Amino acid sequence: MLNFQNITSERLGSHALDLEGALSDHAARLEQAQGALLDRFRAGGDPYLGWMDLPRGEVLGDVLALRDRLAGHYDDLIVLGIGGSSLGGLTLTTALQHPFHNSLASRPGMRVHFIDNVDGDVIEGLLEVLDARRTLVNVISKSGTTTETMAAYLSCKAWLQAQVGEKYKAQIIATTDPQKGILRPLAEREGYATLPVPPTVGGRFSVLSAVGLLPAALGGIDVEALLRGARRAMEHFERSAAHNEILQSALVQHLYGEQGKNITVFMPYSTRLRFLSDWYAQLWAESLGKNRQRDGGSARVGTTPVKAVGTTDQHSQVQLYREGPQDKLVVFVKVEQADRGALIPNAEPDENEMNYLGNKPYQTLMNAELHATAYALLDAGQPNYTISLPRIDAEHLGELLQFLMLQTAVAGELLNINAFDQPGVELGKVLTYALMGRPGFDEQRAQLEAEGITL
């Protein structure tokens, strides 16, 4: 079970947020936000809330059937995707697979590689070292049109065709919209196995759809446990505000945002959760960074997420947080128990200044540094709160992911915006098409050239 701890202190002075007081002042608003989301979800057919139904695992049977058919026949999986089509799977496999296993024998699943950029050196470098006969490719795109993903698809398809001939069709799986986009008809024409990205599930909310579940399942992760944990977060979300840490943490984020804490630092104290920060940055930025049009006026809203990892980024970012502008809220993620219980060895006699570390669990040091940093930031007037999870396993990670998606949705309600669209990303795509000479974008290309912007 996750728990949320809002550490506050008189050292925050006027910034201090008394959670009890805030909850009593804002309970009605919070429960209105909760009710609005639950009512829309329960009514069914909402164009944006399909992600709240994912913990039920409607696609699980198809994912497991594909895994069972393919497992053992392949050693490597290349996932082609970007944004929400990549970050969820990357978070799951980094957190839940063995961090360094290379030998197949000691690993239940495939090695999973992510191509999430048009970096030709990386794409060709990966293809150079993999055995095409033993490699699967999962091309993932909700829209089925994303330039970066489709370019990488063309490279992987050509590579497979050159190495395995017509068998390439059995080694490519497409995860995409059931009807729309280029990828769906292409996959059907080629005879690829396909899985759906439900139209009512946005990319940044799709980690518990086939988008994240298939790479995780092929990587040997217990996807049923992932969904079990996500269901626990959904049950948690039904509680009243006084017992609902999803609502409470959304309120803390909202109120500090209103105080002018315009930066949200997301800092899990775990190397295995480092890509959770990347996933959260997209979830938070794309959901809440909006130009709100209300009552004839407009307002640009949303706090800026900063990706961080503890303890590592104590040594890169904390100087700014301690002495720089007091415009930050830091969200820590604490892992109570490590998987292995690794101990720091005792120091040698001539290393006695390190005796204080001897024979202590690494996790004790990790969490001592989290608490030390949390209080050092409070001392600097930077508020923070901590989400704790008992350990990093599929069930608790599934719960945390759904917790953060629900928290973001509530934050969107409190900001009175649509947290589920991303109109702001379209212009960049159109201008890319123009610069790359895609037919139908000549006017935009001329506009760019008039501005002196050419390739």
Ligand SMILES: O=P(O)(O)OC[C@H]1O[C@H](O)[C@H](O)[C@@H](O)[C@@H]1O
């Ligand atoms: O899954 P796709 O349709 O390929 O989209 C991949 C990503 O790119 C889009 O531009 C959006 O900003 C993201 O929300 C999305 O996750």
